[in-house]
Amino acid sequence: MEEKEIMKIDGKTRLCGLIGNPVEHTLSPVIHNNIADRLGHNMVYVPFLVKEEGVENAIKGAYELNVLGMNATVPHKSAVIPFLKEIDPLAKKIGAVNTLVRVDGGYKGYNTDMTGLNRALKSEGIFLENEKVILLGAGGASRAVAFLCASLGCKDVIMLNRNYEKCVQVAKEVNDSTGDEVIKPMELSDYSQIPGDGYVCIQGTSVGLHPNVEDCVIKDMDFFNKVSVGFDLIYKPADTKFMQMVRQAGGRSYNGLKMLLFQGIDAYELWNDCQVPDELSEEILKLLQAD
């Protein structure tokens, strides 16, 4: 019989996991188990299907079971907050936590979706603090990006959304928290009023997501001529209509896969108090691209 390589689990193996509903399509085990294997850490990462009413018990149970850390995904990113021992200031402002790190007496919550996005942008040479930004959308993802921009000291962020009231409300929330008028709300259909060009545009709406691959929230080249770099938070498909239009107008474009990668790497580093080398990050990215 052919010998199969099996994961070595012993008395010292530490457990990390993901709580969410659903969880079966997650790519996070690919990230964490491969990093642990390559760095020789005795750690395994598994998905846990947790219903909304079970979040408190799941966190308490995880702590009692000596679980090292957890990710939280939809729909639990806000629901976990009341059951944390501590919370990182950026995660607190955003009101969403995707990473729980074991501390004395419980877990500390972080938002590595946003630190991961920032790391992904930086890895492409994009430093938001120095950029004029257009943010498409005002939903949960775009709201978090708006807080990231404000926390980085961005001077100018135009937030465009179909539902203008929502956009105004999110902008106010972010601006109130920073005491600065960083986020400028604008109705989606008013995009032609955006002054000048050379913007970094972050696409945070759900438009263009698989299977609606031909959709894009704006389909006017005049808009894309204002954009020098486009970053779509979507990674499925890998090349969205938004990204294609940015390139057609002469800009550079990126998808959200590196954000997914770095939210995982940031979490891994917090749990294991280590730094994942750049070469290993590249290898894991290739595994995600192949998936």
Ligand code: ATR
């Ligand atoms: P998420 O948490 O992923 O951000 P969400 O909170 O449901 O998801 O937000 C979805 C975003 O996509 C919103 O900005 C939404 O715009 P509205 O607030 O106007 O609904 C945007 N969106 C979804 N479908 C859209 C469409 N067909 N045209 C324009 N914007 C759309």
